[in-house]
Amino acid sequence: MPEAVTIWHNPDCSTSRNTLAMISAAGVEPTVVEYLKTPPTRDELERAINAAGLSVRAAIRQKGTPYEELGLRDASLTEGKLLDAMLAHPILINRPFVFTSRGVRLCRPSEVVLEILPAPLPDDFTKEDGEVVRRLKVKDDALPNLDEGSFRPTDLSRLHAPRSMHPPRVLLLYGSLRPVSYSRLLTLEAERLLKQLGCETRVYDPAGLPLPDDGPVDHPKVQELRDLSLWSEAQVWTSPERHGAMTGVIKSMIDWIPLAVGSVRPTQGRTLAVMQVSGGSQSFNAVNQMRVLGRWMRMLTIPNQSSVATAFQEFGEDGRMKPSAYYDRVVDVMEELVKFTWLTRDVSNHLTDRYSERKESAAALEARMNLKQAV
Numbered sequence: 001m002p003e004a005v006t007i008w009h010n011p012d013c014s015t016s017r018n019t020l021a022m023i024s025a026a027g028v029e030p031t032v033v034e035y036l037k038t039p040p041t042r043d044e045l046e047r048a049i050n051a052a053g054l055s056v057r058a059a060i061r062q063k064g065t066p067y068e069e070l071g072l073r074d075a076s077l078t079e080g081k082l083l084d085a086m087l088a089h090p091i092l093i094n095r096p097f098v099f100t101s102r103g104v105r106l107c108r109p110s111e112v113v114l115e116i117l118p119a120p121l122p123d124d125f126t127k128e129d130g131e132v133v134r135r136l137k138v139k140d141d142a143l144p145n146l147d148e149g150s151f152r153p154t155d156l157s158r159l160h161a162p163r164s165m166h167p168p169r170v171l172l173l174y175g176s177l178r179p180v181s182y183s184r185l186l187t188l189e190a191e192r193l194l195k196q197l198g199c200e201t202r203v204y205d206p207a208g209l210p211l212p213d214d215g216p217v218d219h220p221k222v223q224e225l226r227d228l229s230l231w232s233e234a235q236v237w238t239s240p241e242r243h244g245a246m247t248g249v250i251k252s253m254i255d256w257i258p259l260a261v262g263s264v265r266p267t268q269g270r271t272l273a274v275m276q277v278s279g280g281s282q283s284f285n286a287v288n289q290m291r292v293l294g295r296w297m298r299m300l301t302i303p304n305q306s307s308v309a310t311a312f313q314e315f316g317e318d319g320r321m322k323p324s325a326y327y328d329r330v331v332d333v334m335e336e337l338v339k340f341t342w343l344t345r346d347v348s349n350h351l352t353d354r355y356s357e358r359k360e361s362a363a364a365l366e367a368r369m370n371l372k373q374a375v
Contacts, residue, residue: 006100042087058162175240187236212256225256240276275333314327
């Protein structure tokens with residue numbers, strides 16, 4: 001049975017026409033939806049943008065649209081307001097979106113579609129303007145185990161995506177429930193720095209979060225945590241070191257965040273900074289363990305980190321961190337996190353696009369990554 005491919009198409013757009021022609025050249029007959037005549041629903045549009053790994057603003061078309069007249073350049077507009085405008089004026093929806101079992105892409109330039117087509121181009125393809133898209137050639141005798149339809153060269157154009165200008169969104173987690181929690185105080189100090197660096201922040205309070213598997217996934221604290229993880233573009237994890245390890249509190253929060261929900265990855269491609277506090281001498285056990293978790297959650301963990309020794313001596317009675325080399329390192333870490341977030345957030349989908357996963361169907365991928373079903 002032929003694999004289903006759908007394109008949201010505008011026949012007046014050369015990029016959309018090239019994309020459609022490239023799909024046909026690969027031997028695929030897609031379902032063509034002229035979205036200006038049949039606009040998507042709000043849910044369909046939101047799911048398409050999320051599945052393509054884009055922000056709503058990155059999915060808006062500016063040229064030849066009422067973008068300026070509607071004041072959409074205003075960076076303070078929420079994603080909900082931007083979606084409202086796109087639904088009221090479908091010409092604002094950038095094109096073309098292409099949907100296959102291998103993923104969703106906004107195909108600009110048109111050859112981006114090759115990343116998700118079920119079959120490669122049989123020959124070189126010439127665009128309307130004369131530009132030639134070279135067929136990816138792989139010698140079967142040299143790489144007999146390679147699925148040529150899933151293998152993709154590095155697309156340098158996707159590493160230079162339009163830069164989103166909204167403030168970086170940072171979620172901060174801390175791993176203690178104590179009334180006087182130095183990991184919480186360190187987290188709040190980091191939040192102040194992030195705000196000074198122009199970020200929008202959220203600090204999650206772990207009080208009331210059930211242990212993993214000891215409560216339903218629709219528990220309010222679980223849903224709050226998952227929603228914040230989806231909202232975030234960067235995260236900061238801070239834990240005390242207890243018995244030579246991070247605490248169960250921080251581990252429980254991370255365990256409640258799934259690797260995949262349908263086609264959405266709540267943490268993949270987000271930047272991560274890790275910090276720890278110790279009651280005694282300086283140690284790095286907790287940050288090292290959180291780094292392992294960050295890799296497991298498919299996050300981009302920055303090189304720098306903070307470990308604050310004898311934490312009870314580093315904070316005043318007002319809860320503020322005292323001047324010290326430890327404080328300077330926290331500043332270093334937050335500066336680095338913000339820089340890496342600006343650098344990667346608009347291209348994270350391409351950075352984390354994997355050959356092995358392109359070979360799997362969406363359903364098989366979700367089943368493999370669903371830890372609750374696997375244990």
